[in-house]
Amino acid sequence: MLSNIPLNLEKVKKEDLDKEILRAGMIAELDAINLYEQMAAMTGNKNIKKVLLDITKEEKTHMGEFQTLLLSLDKEQKKELEEGKKEVDELIK
Numbered sequence: 001m002l003s004n005i006p007l008n009l010e011k012v013k014k015e016d017l018d019k020e021i022l023r024a025g026m027i028a029e030l031d032a033i034n035l036y037e038q039m040a041a042m043t044g045n046k047n048i049k050k051v052l053l054d055i056t057k058e059e060k061t062h063m064g065e066f067q068t069l070l071l072s073l074d075k076e077q078k079k080e081l082e083e084g085k086k087e088v089d090e091l092i093k
Helices: 014-042 046-073 075-092
Strands: none
Touching (some): 046 075
């Protein structure tokens, strides 16, 4: 199922607009990754599977691009992402 991105931009503060745009882009990329991986798993055609998985890799790169931009704009998000990584590292050691 594809996400429903709420885009009532009139309610977004001007200083938060770029962050919201980047988050919407991230949501779209995650949806694309999920969709293409599911379709690749369903097809029996090796060429279609190969192309879908290649496109999936590109979408993951796009996700990284959006995330990099978001983390440069949202210092709280960057801090909390680092905190999340620490928590996982501690839990799985």
